[in-house]
Amino acid sequence: MDFTLIAQDPGCGARTGRIATPHGDILTPAFMPVGTQGTVKALTPERVASLGAQIILGNTYHLYLRPGHRLIREMGGLHRFMNWHRPILTDSGGFQIYSLGALRTITEEGAQFQSHIDGSRHFLSPETAVEIQEALGSDIMMCLDECIAYPAGRQDVQRALERTSRWALRSKKSRTNEAQALFGIVQGGVYPDLRRRSLEDLLAVGFDGYALGGLSVGEPKDLMMENLAATAPLLPADRPRYLMGVGTPEDLVEGVHQGIDLFDCVMPTRSARNGLLFTNGQKVVIKNARYREDDSPVDRTCDCYTCQNYSRAYLRHLYVAGEILAMVLNTIHNLRYYLRLMERIRDAVGNGRYSEFRKVFLEERKAAEGEDAAGSA
Amino acid sequence: MDFTLIAQDPGCGARTGRIATPHGDILTPAFMPVGTQGTVKALTPERVASLGAQIILGNTYHLYLRPGHRLIREMGGLHRFMNWHRPILTDSGGFQIYSLGALRTITEEGAQFQSHIDGSRHFLSPETAVEIQEALGSDIMMCLDECIAYPAGRQDVQRALERTSRWALRSKKSRTNEAQALFGIVQGGVYPDLRRRSLEDLLAVGFDGYALGGLSVGEPKDLMMENLAATAPLLPADRPRYLMGVGTPEDLVEGVHQGIDLFDCVMPTRSARNGLLFTNGQKVVIKNARYREDDSPVDRTCDCYTCQNYSRAYLRHLYVAGEILAMVLNTIHNLRYYLRLMERIRDAVGNGRYSEFRKVFLEERKAAEGEDAAGSA
Numbered sequence: 001m002d003f004t005l006i007a008q009d010p011g012c013g014a015r016t017g018r019i020a021t022p023h024g025d026i027l028t029p030a031f032m033p034v035g036t037q038g039t040v041k042a043l044t045p046e047r048v049a050s051l052g053a054q055i056i057l058g059n060t061y062h063l064y065l066r067p068g069h070r071l072i073r074e075m076g077g078l079h080r081f082m083n084w085h086r087p088i089l090t091d092s093g094g095f096q097i098y099s100l101g102a103l104r105t106i107t108e109e110g111a112q113f114q115s116h117i118d119g120s121r122h123f124l125s126p127e128t129a130v131e132i133q134e135a136l137g138s139d140i141m142m143c144l145d146e147c148i149a150y151p152a153g154r155q156d157v158q159r160a161l162e163r164t165s166r167w168a169l170r171s172k173k174s175r176t177n178e179a180q181a182l183f184g185i186v187q188g189g190v191y192p193d194l195r196r197r198s199l200e201d202l203l204a205v206g207f208d209g210y211a212l213g214g215l216s217v218g219e220p221k222d223l224m225m226e227n228l229a230a231t232a233p234l235l236p237a238d239r240p241r242y243l244m245g246v247g248t249p250e251d252l253v254e255g256v257h258q259g260i261d262l263f264d265c266v267m268p269t270r271s272a273r274n275g276l277l278f279t280n281g282q283k284v285v286i287k288n289a290r291y292r293e294d295d296s297p298v299d300r301t302c303d304c305y306t307c308q309n310y311s312r313a314y315l316r317h318l319y320v321a322g323e324i325l326a327m328v329l330n331t332i333h334n335l336r337y338y339l340r341l342m343e344r345i346r347d348a349v350g351n352g353r354y355s356e357f358r359k360v361f362l363e364e365r366k367a368a369e370g371e372d373a374a375g376s377a
Numbered sequence: 378m379d380f381t382l383i384a385q386d387p388g389c390g391a392r393t394g395r396i397a398t399p400h401g402d403i404l405t406p407a408f409m410p411v412g413t414q415g416t417v418k419a420l421t422p423e424r425v426a427s428l429g430a431q432i433i434l435g436n437t438y439h440l441y442l443r444p445g446h447r448l449i450r451e452m453g454g455l456h457r458f459m460n461w462h463r464p465i466l467t468d469s470g471g472f473q474i475y476s477l478g479a480l481r482t483i484t485e486e487g488a489q490f491q492s493h494i495d496g497s498r499h500f501l502s503p504e505t506a507v508e509i510q511e512a513l514g515s516d517i518m519m520c521l522d523e524c525i526a527y528p529a530g531r532q533d534v535q536r537a538l539e540r541t542s543r544w545a546l547r548s549k550k551s552r553t554n555e556a557q558a559l560f561g562i563v564q565g566g567v568y569p570d571l572r573r574r575s576l577e578d579l580l581a582v583g584f585d586g587y588a589l590g591g592l593s594v595g596e597p598k599d600l601m602m603e604n605l606a607a608t609a610p611l612l613p614a615d616r617p618r619y620l621m622g623v624g625t626p627e628d629l630v631e632g633v634h635q636g637i638d639l640f641d642c643v644m645p646t647r648s649a650r651n652g653l654l655f656t657n658g659q660k661v662v663i664k665n666a667r668y669r670e671d672d673s674p675v676d677r678t679c680d681c682y683t684c685q686n687y688s689r690a691y692l693r694h695l696y697v698a699g700e701i702l703a704m705v706l707n708t709i710h711n712l713r714y715y716l717r718l719m720e721r722i723r724d725a726v727g728n729g730r731y732s733e734f735r736k737v738f739l740e741e742r743k744a745a746e747g748e749d750a751a752g753s754a
Contacts, residue, residue, distance in 0.1 A: 003697070038694060042701040044682075067694040075672055075690055083686045192621070196443055251530075309460045313452055317415060317444040324419040324704050 001140065001164040001181035001208050001242050011355040014179055016346050019240055021087040021139035023079060023177055025054070028261035030351070031252065031342045032057040032089060033335055034269060035339035036067070038082045041269055043335075047082040051304070051332065052339035053137070055087040057264045060132055061096030065115050065122070069135040077137030083255050089264070092129045092171075092185075095213070095245070098147035099199060101294035106146060110162065126170040134177050140212065143171040145185040150219040157189035158197075165201035167244035168235065172205050181208035183242060190223045192230035199234055209240035212260075216246045219240030225254060230260035249341055251276065256345050256354070268338045273320045277338040281368045284312065286330070291316045305329075378558035378585050380617050387730040390610055390636030391570045393723050394431040394619055398464040398516035399556055400456060401431075405617065405638035406726070407436045408629065409466060409718045411646060414443070415459045418487045418646055418676050419704040421710075422461040428681070428709065429595035429716035432464040432516070435642045437509055438473030442492050446512040447577050453739070457674030465642070468564075469506045469548075472590070472622070475524035482524060486489040487542065503544040511554050519588065520548040522562040534566035535574075542578035558585035560619060564696065564709050566591060567600045569607035576611055586617035586640035589637075602631060626655065626718055633731070644713045649707035655714040658745045661689065663707070668693045681713035682706075686744055 002020040009015065019026040033048060035056045040048045041213035048056065058078055075081045078088055097104050100114030107266060110125030123266055124132075144167050146160040156252045164187045164213070175182055184202035188195030195212075202210060212231060215224050222245035228243065232255075236239045243255045268278065277284040279299035284291070286298075297307035298315065306315070306329040316325035348357035379397040386392065396403040410417045410425060414431045417425045425433065433453055439444060452458045454466055471488070473479050478490030484525065487502030501509075506521035521544050523537040542566045553561055561579035565572030572589075579587060590606060592601050605620065609632075612618045619639035620632045629640055654661040658750035661668070663675075674684035675692065683692070683706040695703035725734035 037698045038691070038699060039700050039702045044705065045701070066698060067690070071670060071690065074670060075688060081688070081691055083691075122660070135430060196498070293448060311452060311458070313444070313448065314458055314460075321443060323414060323415045323416050324701055325421070327417045327701050328419070328421065328705070 003209070003238065004142040006239065007350050007352070009349050009354040010352060012257050012358075014345075014349045014354040015237075015257045015259060015261070016349045017261060019087075019261075021055075021083035021138050021181070022258045023085060023087045026087055028052055028055065029252075029256045029342055029345055030262055031338050032262065032264040033338075034059070034264055034266045035082070035084070035088075035265075037062050038072075038078065040311050040331075041273065041334075042324075042331045045082065047298055047332065048084070048335070049086060049227070050146065051336045052162060052343060052363055053086070055089060056084060056136060057168060058088050058090045058136060059096060060090045060129065060136070061093035061094070061100070063090075063136060064093060064124075064132050065117055073135040073137070077135075082216060086134075088139040090133045090136055090142065090345070091244070092133070092142040092144040093124055094129070094145045094198060095147050097124065098144040098149075106163075107248070108166075126167040126173040126296070129211050130171050130174045130182070132178060134175070138184060139291070140143045140181045140209065142183050143168045143185055143207075145213050147214055147217070148187070148189060148288075150189065150217050152183060152189055154189075154191060155196070158194055161187040161194055161198040161201075165205075167206050168202055168207070181189050183207055183209040183211050183240075185213040186231060186235075187210045190219055192227055195227060195231045196234060199231065203236065207239070209262075211242035211262075213237075213244045215243065216251075228255065228260075232260055233367075235259070249338070250362060250365055252338075253345065256349070257358055259285070272334040273327050275326070275330065277330060278314075278334050279368075280364060283368075285314065286315050286319050288316075298333055299337075302333065302336065303340070304333050304361050306333040306336075333341070362365055365369050380586070380615065382615065384727050384729070385394040385725050386731040387729060389735075391633045391636050391726045391731040392614075392636060392720075393726045394463075394617070394624075396518040396638075397679070398432075400464045400516050400557070403431045403464055404723060406629075406633045406719055406722055407431055408715050409641040410715075411436070411508060411641055411643045412461070412465075413643075414439050415449075415455065416649065417708075417712075419701075419708045425461070425712070426463060428713045429650070429720060430463070430712070432466060433461060435465050435467045435513065435515060436470070436473060437467045437513070438470035438477070440467075440513060441470060441501075441509050441727070442494055443706060446509040450512040450514070455513075458669065464516040465513075466639075467510045467513055467519065468621070469510070469519040469521040470501055471562075472524050473521045473535055474501065475526075477559065482542075482598065485543075486608055487521070491742045504549040506644050506735040507548050507551045507559070507561065511552070511557060515557060515561060517558045518552070519560050520545045520562055520584075522564055522590050524591055524594070525564070525566060527566065529566055531566075531568060531571070534568055534571055538564040538571055538575040538578075542575065542582075545579055545584075546582050549584070549685070549712065553622070559582055560586040560588050560617075562588045562590040562621070563608060563612075564591045565604075565608075567604050569604055572608045573611060574603060576608065577707065584616070586619060586639075588639075590621050605632065605635050605637075609637055612636070625717070627739060627742055629715075629718060630722065631736050634735055635724070645711035647709055650704050652703070652707065654707060655711050656742075656745075657741065659705060659748050660745075663689065663692050663696050665693075676711055676714070679710065679713065680717070681710050683710040683713075
């Protein structure tokens with residue numbers, strides 16, 4: 001994996017770059033649609049690519065349990081299995097064990113957990129997490145980390161970050177394929193000094209990229225932003241920086257401001273399936289009766305297939321009728337909204353206008369939220 | 378609407394033709410994918426067209442109840458509402474009242490029924506059925522008919538067909554837009570002489586096309602085939618002939634043999650959503666464990682997007698995981714199977730080889746069924 005810095009905004013941390021992987025390049029900052037079970041839900045891979053996705057995320061936990069990483073390896077790896085031929089980043093499974101795995105027990109050796117599907121017992125160690133990701137054949141692998149709930153006391157957070165550091169070293173030692181990049185994950189909860197400590201440990205091991213984990217796990221937004229601002233600038237400038245599981249459009253804009261290069265989140269795809277559509281103005285809750293006879297597109301300024309061809313009235317009808325096409329069309333719109341936002345962000349950084357872009361964007365969002373509140377009052 | 382006969386097979390009733398409609402031509406014999414609620418379930422209209430669909434069917438009953446024909450008219454008609462710009466045939470709603478409507482009461486005036494969605498009361502007459510279809514703006518409308526359950530006594534069947542004849546006359550009188558074709562529906566249960574009588578009544582009124590209704594409603598297959606063989610040849614040769622709600626691939630081949638031009642059925646789309654995939658050989662029940670590590674496509678001879686890009690193992694994974702993409706990919710395959718079969722049928726008739734085509738096809742299907750039985754034993 002190779003990372004080239006292209007432009008650095010003079011007024012803030014924002015930057016553009018290019019990550020070269022075995023399956024092609026990724027222009028950063030980039031948003032990674034989530035393809036949990038070997039599919040970005042509801043869409044064909046060609047559609048995902050046509051929306052502007054350069055890389056997607058696959059969930060190691062889910063793919064390990066079903067259909068199994070050995071099966072995927074036999075089928076030629078995840079790219080071939082799911083017919084997606086651009087880069088893939090896989091997480092380590094640590095976050096899902098934390099959020100989904102029942103009766104999990106974390107020891108120094110690794111994590112014992114029960115499948116959320118059938119209750120079967122499994123064990124994931126730093127070494128097996130790498131082994132599974134190597135079987136999947138992702139372009140970027142993540143180290144197994146120990147996620148910790150918010151709120152957590154300082155001592156617990158410190159214990160978890162120290163274990164994460166030891167696991168990071170074991171992860172790096174266990175990899176057998178240098179063509180697959182490996183990223184370390186900074187933990188440390190909402191304690192900036194512990195996050196610094198975590199990063200120092202990871203830098204001592206040395207990784208292809210660095211991620212901020214354990215944010216957006218329930219802490220107040222200002223605490224997240226505070227820790228982001230305290231930690232992101234410390235991440236090495238010559239490596240990709242990844243803010244895991246984040247977030248809202250505003251979060252992406254703020255993340256870029258702090259120098260983040262990669263994001264992933266289920267928000268655009270999951271919201272789409274729940275009938276919540278992103279626009280530059282107010283959010284559209286498509287089931288609302290006010291859209292019953294609304295012949296306009298979801299967003300007049302949007303260039304997506306859905307907005308070019310369908311009315312809010314039709315999308316409301318599909319959603320209310322429980323039609324599969326509702327999920328398809330809504331997902332197309334929301335992903336395009338996110339991916340187009342990233343295009344605008346890259347343009348703004350490339351033109352040295354990111355501070356201005358951020359200011360205008362956040363003001364527009366705030367104004368739209370005000371309308372939302374007025375509209376629902 | 379204009380119908381041109383292109384070729385007539387010398388050895389049987391099979392023929393090819395062209396139906397010209399305001400939204401384009403339909404080469405017959407043609408299969409119409411069912412788009413019940415203003416969408417062919419799981420697919421975009423562009424995909425449906427790319428699979429070879431020349432015309433789709435919309436369900437008047439469903440669209441009348443939700444989102445309502447007036448709304449669709451305000452939105453510019455069904456074509457624009459759902460973004461499908463090729464021909465549409467709408468049924469009259471009669472069959473859904475018969476199969477879905479609770480507490481229905483049929484009188485000479487029309488049918489009173491309760492919505493299967495919310496129990497609200499509605500009334501559909503021959504006149505309102507035409508009015509609704511004119512609001513939808515379909516290219517081909519169907520007369521409201523009185524469907525009758527199988528088995529039914531001769532007197533009940535006769536009473537229903539006579540009412541259907543009177544309703545057919547009222548339907549024709551009530552239409553206001555000659556650009557939308559109107560088809561009559563032959564009833565008469567499984568009594569060939571009553572079906573002849575029904576047809577004579579309809580011919581006296583005169584329609585743009587003639588349909589066989591009330592078949593494939595639970596009667597034994599040989600009774601259906603017997604009535605099809607007795608009635609289809611009597612339908613006027615210079616008008617399109619439509620066998621409603623039929624059927625299996627074998628049924629289509631037999632229908633064409635008897636001179637049928639149009640078919641519709643939920644079988645390919647509904648089966649797809651249930652994980653049952655059509656092939657020239659055995660049917661593929663995709664959830665079966667035997668496909669777990671099967672790297673081959675559903676059907677090696679199929680030219681569809683699904684078979685060109687995905688393995689049975691992947692499709693099984695998607696289906697077992699409950700992924701929306703399973704519905705999408707399965708529907709693409711099954712619809713392409715049906716529409717490609719129609720292409721092969723049109724080729725065979727055009728080349729004067731339909732009897733041979735039919736013989737080989739039915740033998741292959743029988744052999745495949747034998748393998749199915751052996752495989753599941």
